[in-house]
Amino acid sequence: MKHRVLLLGLVLQAATVLAIEEKELPEKYRVWLSEEVPYIITPTERQVFLTLTNDKDREFFMAAFWAQRDPTPGTPTNELKDEHYRRIAYANTYFIDAPMKGWRTDRGRIYVILGPPKTVERFEETLSTNPVEAWFYLGKTEFGFPSGFNVMFIRKHGIGEYKLYHPGSDGPAAIMRAYRGDYTNREKVYEDLKQIDAVLAEYSLSLLLGAREDRLGAAISSEMLLKNIATYPFKLIDPKYAEKITKYKTQIETDYSLSYVECRYMTRLTRAPSGMIFLNYAVVPKTLSIDQYEKTYYTSFKIYGKLEDESGRTVHEFTKNVPLEFDEATLNLVKSNSLCVTDMIPVVPGSYKFTLLVKNTVSKEFSDLEARIVVPGRDAGLFLLEPVLSEAIKSDAGGLRPFLLGDAAPELRPQATFLRGSSLTATFQTVGDAEGCSITAEIVKDAAVVASAGKPLSEIARNGSYSLPLPTAEMPAGDYAVKFSLSRPGGGGAVSIQTLPFTISPAAGVPQPWVYSKVVPLDKAYVYDLIVADEYSRKGDDTAAYAAYEDGVARFPAVSDFKIGFARLLLQKKDHERVVAMLAPLVPTGDIKTPEGFLYLATAQQATNRFAEAVENYSRYTAQHGTDYRILNAIGDCYLATGQKEQAIKIYKSSLEIYGDQPALKSRLAQLGAGG
Template sequence: MKRKKIFFLFLILFSTAFVSLMAGKEEISLKELPARYKKWLEEDVIYIITPKERELFLQLETDKARDIFVEAFWKQRDPSPGTPENEFKEEHYRRFSHANEYFGRETTRPGWQTERGRIYIILGPPLDIGRYEGEGFVFPAQIWSYQGNPEYGLPSHFHLIFYKRRGIGEYVLYSPGRDGPQSLLINYKGDPSDVYAAYLQLRKFDSRLAEASISLIPGESTSYGRPSLASDTLLSRVYSVPNKMVDWKYAEALLKFKDLVEVDYSVNYIGSDSLVSVIQDDSGLFFVHYSVEPEKLSVLSYEEKHRVNLELNGIVTDIDGKMIFQYEKTFPLNFNQEQIKDVEKTSIVIQDMIPLVAGDYRFSLLMKNTVSKEFTSFERNISIPERISSPSLSSLLLGYRLKKVPSQQNNNKPFRIGDSEIGCQARSVFHPHEDLIVFFQMYSLTEELRKKGIVKFTLYRNEEEYLARRKAIREFAHDNIFEKFPLQNFPPDYYSIKVSILDAKNREILSDQKGFEVTPLPDLPRPWIISKVMPASQSIVYSYILGKQFARKGKLEEAGRLLERAYNQNPLSLEYASSYAEVLFDREEYPKVKKILIPFLENPQKDFKFLPLLGASYQALEEYESAIASYKKYLSHYGTNLKILNSIGKCYYQLGNTKEALIAWEKSLEINPHQEELKRLVESLKGKQ
């Protein structure tokens, strides 16, 4: 299992500037790019930039934005970000210079454009070069030997062959499938399609070159000299190595969260693992439980005290992209010397939960470390069922620990279900000394299923059944199901578990399946889990949150019912009152809006953001003077507002005060002169004076 890294930041924080990026903006053409950026994109990094990064770069509008992108590009590839040097960048330009110096001598093109130049820039210098030049038996050829990195899909050892086709021109990359050994031989007179005969002839000259001409992967078994298909796959993987060296999601995250990521964060994206699970509580509310595990954590350290401050920004949108719910939470973390040593050995997981009304959504989360100006993010599609009227089964949640909590603790906490807390991580990796905890929920089972139904647990090892367990549904006291499987007899390997609901005739009617791994590692440290206790499900705060969500979905009846409940329980809350008043306004219940909001005209916090809503209610009731007073009071606290100025003008116009109406509208046109209808109205009124 990949171990997370803890980075210490000693009071010197790197910052830079960033520019907002416009999602969905048209790409500019290469011809429109200033020369230095065109050179950077089409020459300096042409072989190592990912398609996503290129796409984003072409959406940038200013040179400042492009400079910042270039800085972020190199920083994402820096193997030691805590030092002033960027070894990757330095090595890249060294390779680029070497390619130009040595591989462009026999061609009119610069060396970086040759095939040897491209491979050298991507993979670096080979371990060994076998040269076949001036031999008289084969065309000039070279075998480059490399040690491969399996993380990039490469074999542990492989060759690449370059040769001069028909003995002329520059060296080109050889393909066993496309070229074949006959293309290397100068005087091959046999059947051009008889690869085996060409292989045998080449073998008489040099066995190493002959073997490599059939397969670029040493030791690969081939039959009768047939070219290796795996070799051509290898060539495509070599070209894609740069795409696997960096998580291009940093660019996608910058674009997605352009309004939430401040300038100092722009080049500091870090990867993370995440887990999302939708769970219904005993009251019937659905909560989205989630966890985020950043791959590294930078800590501000001073005098053996260590501090981190994490900010979470969550956005839930519907399938049309309309925002349904948005929130922000902070997690200030402080560690002493002993604690930080323990954290270094493991990792930190932030867990949280949010309530959500029924619907299909896109859940996006941004997590920022304000100490180090780093950020990470994830996105998930989630679905909250409307009404569950037929038997259903939730997705499986796999954990490594099950902990009972006192029954009197009726508050909510992430991944707590009833009186049980399940310890879980995004990566479903387990140690043989642990138990596998399987959790799921059953919904709306029929009476027949409850009496005669069966829950079948089937564990598979490499798709073959390894263990099975059956239990009658009536054995479970609750529809929240926890099942434990000790793993001490499970050899390290990849597994999956399938949960099936069977009817009285042993027919499968519901099922879900999830994979997991039993690690061969001698130890598997579990992370520090950081979460906040949430109010109990009966808390009025959920009426407020869910009511706001219903309102944004346009379901005013449900929204009004919940927001009225929240307001009635706490009528002194301006937040509750304003939200309820917004729904009443949409329902054209203007007198109720006035009744709710007027008491807050004297609120000691001097928060008057509700005044446009109060003014609009007065205006709808044709109480224009009161509307004007509300609008003007808003402007006195918050400054010029185009919409408010236009509303003031309309109220004065309805009162017959054309002079004051024109003053308001002309001021509005000074701010935005492109209001054509308003412009025509103003000109018409002036013509009548």
């Protein structure tokens, strides 16, 4: 039997699509936006909705809109949605004192936003006063409301709609009817109203019950209360999700419907012993849902990552599944300290935008991160990689894992918040020749340097990294930044600088997240070499890609993916014989796992007059990839080259059935006597 355990955890960017006018929407969506949710939709959500260009996206958005407001996600009922429409129906039924639907009236608006009042006091019309209603609410102080307050409505002159009462602009004079005194003398009007109805007179001054303010202060506080009521629905959700679901709609299924969860994250570059640079990331969702099956607790993440260069070209992308199981002891740690998911990818030199989408497949929630990454090249000179701040460091020399700096595995704090009294350490690496260099760290608060530390690198060296103690133990709670400067011997100023923000918490304890990280054994590290070769290839750096693939073929002869990737570059150089020699032996052993491998081999075999073998491998390609008219033409050419004219004609005609706009092929068929 399954049980769900919900672990509650610890200005819109400019739209890239021009928004349409509300009146231009199809009727269904215009009604939804202007008549069903106008009081509760945030300006951000409204703006995003108006940028959507088709009904499918609008339906997707509307489902997400209500999912964000669902107090019991995972159940078939959305109580908030049901209550919202009940309030609209109530307003349309009972607030009918104006030539408009009840939800549009002032009373209808307040009722839809705040719901039914705790009590309603009705002050009936008299010869001296207009009819008044005072709705009393218990305030939600966490949203800035007083503990109790009134919202008042007045029917001026005793006819028409009940209008919202403003103590400042209306005042007691608006309540009085046929008043013979001086309306501008508010004090006198109040005293006269008090003689008629002392309670109503008191209410007329302030909506805040028991407020101990002067008349002007009470009026201002009342007006602020009314403004707070109008924006109250906007405080119930974070509208960022609206932008996120629009951005990631191709990666998010509608059953995620759609719960965007903010996350804390950190990214760092690290250098492996081989010299390869890795981009490490850590993600801590603010909320986490975990399922239970018997005595096992589990959750699962699906992670989509993309690395784009400055031109918008995708250099690397990946999808990973991260299933996690916990025993009860680990579950309790995760409950109290949250969960941190980490991983890493190799990156070649360049400037990139890194985007990550993390989906919890159990709760149907998703989070994202976006970061700018600069990876130094060999010609960048001396470069300081961004340090990792931590309260503790473990030694780890086995395999490759995220956030491993040489043999140092710092305790991760993606939120960069540390316990008061902690002695922090900065662990870092460099790229380039750092012989004789030194590091200084200046800790800054409110633009002033409050502490500093510095050492020659030789004095703080570890195996593959450096660790600099920071003088933080005596620092008071607050927000800080630490500026690291790497300098060469002999002075001359810093050659590389990194600055990190951090916080010292006044709390008695700071949660340390339970960290998931996957260790890659060194004998499996070739997967990273393969990614590096592919990244160079996608960047269009064929020289670096050629060298990386050739090196991979030599170092990992049993890994066919290097040979297949290398074959593509060899074909560009028309080195067909080398492609055949490299790939042909992989066919009988079944080591060509992708259709592209058969395509590259067939292309090289055709170019070297191995036509029968080429036909076999073109056929293997189409069996895996699907039929392509260009491949059929190549097969036809092979048949024709070996004198199999009728077979070639048959294949050519099949190609024309797939794509008829091939005048050259039609001409060839005519020459073969098979035109028409």
